[in-house]
Amino acid sequence: MAKVGIIQLCGCSGCHISFLDLHDKLLEVLPNIEIVYAPIIMDAKEIPDGIDVFLVEGGIRNKHDEHLIKEIREKSKIVVAFGTCAAYGGIPGLANLYDKEELLKEVYNTDSTDNKGEMPKEEIPELTDVLRPISDYVKVDYVIPGCPPCPDEIAKALEAILKGEAPKLSKKIVCDE
Ligand code: SF4
Numbered sequence: 001m002a003k004v005g006i007i008q009l010c011g012c013s014g015c016h017i018s019f020l021d022l023h024d025k026l027l028e029v030l031p032n033i034e035i036v037y038a039p040i041i042m043d044a045k046e047i048p049d050g051i052d053v054f055l056v057e058g059g060i061r062n063k064h065d066e067h068l069i070k071e072i073r074e075k076s077k078i079v080v081a082f083g084t085c086a087a088y089g090g091i092p093g094l095a096n097l098y099d100k101e102e103l104l105k106e107v108y109n110t111d112s113t114d115n116k117g118e119m120p121k122e123e124i125p126e127l128t129d130v131l132r133p134i135s136d137y138v139k140v141d142y143v144i145p146g147c148p149p150c151p152d153e154i155a156k157a158l159e160a161i162l163k164g165e166a167p168k169l170s171k172k173i174v175c176d177e
Contacts, residue, residue: 005047006082008057009065009134015085018148025152051075056081056082060128089131
């Protein structure tokens with residue numbers, strides 16, 4: 001049985017939702033996989049060793065993401081850029097039009113923020129200068145494109161990867177199902 005991990009870095013969780021939207025198709029795929037790490041859907045603190053396939057949603061936007069993607073690569077046979085943000089930067093990549101100090105000022109200076117204008121004193125991971133796709137940090141074996149990828153495409157891609165085959169890339173860039 002293949003051990004599978006799934007994680008969200010700088011993404012919106014939409015790719016995870018699309019994975020869960022597999023619904024009954026998940027039952028066709030699940031007998032062949034054991035989900036061993038998935039912080040959004042199960043309690044998971046440490047990334048275990050010996051993962052067969054790791055689906056990574058989102059790009060790299062801070063030092064913690066950088067650390068995680070390197071650890072994921074070390075512990076996984078196959079790393080998949082899951083969705084457009086992980087593969088190319090996607091919508092969060094639009095923030096690359098601004099420098100990070102400007103961004104932080106904007107984010108912590110809104111009327112909806114307690115202590116308007118004050119930077120948080122808690123330890124938060126340091127932002128990287130720009131958001132980058134995960135392939136800028138580690139070798140990526142496969143890409144499942146889409147924002148988010150369609151559930152059908154996820155199922156087909158996972159089935160191919162689990163058989164040791166390269167998934168066929170979808171021409172669809174937005175899932176409207
Ligand atoms: Fe969200 Fe789209 Fe990025 Fe997936 S690819 S995390 S759906 S913005």
